[in-house]
Amino acid sequence: MTEGYNKEPSLGEMVHDLAEAGSDLVAAEIRLVEAKLARRLTIAGTSVLFIAAGGAFGFIALLTLMFTLGALLATAMSTVAAAAIVTLVSVVLGAVLFQIGRKRFVRIFGGTPTGLAKSQ
Secondary structure, three states, X not given: OOOOOOXXXXXXXXXXXXXXXXXXXXXXXXXXXXXXXXHHHHXXXXXXXXXXXXXXXXXXXXXXXXXXXXHHHHOOOOHHHHHHHHHHHHHHHHHHHHHHHHHHHHHHHOOOOOOXXXXX
């Protein structure tokens, strides 16, 4: 009998091949996860830009609305009184929205945001 032609791999060679294939599989999975993450981050970045642009235009619209309200009030009273009313409404609205956001933050994260702590 001649050996060498149909030689089966030894157990050590099979374990080595299996470990190498497993390593290649793990590396391929890592590359796949990296590619998926990069794609998601690109989409998320674009989405954040659209959200920021929408917020900026919303802020401009709010400023325009406040200016219009002031101009409308100025037709019925002095310009200074109209400006004072618009300013007061803005301050109250800002304080209410701030408190809502602060309470939600505390409820979700269980603590006071840094810099927002009540002074003692």
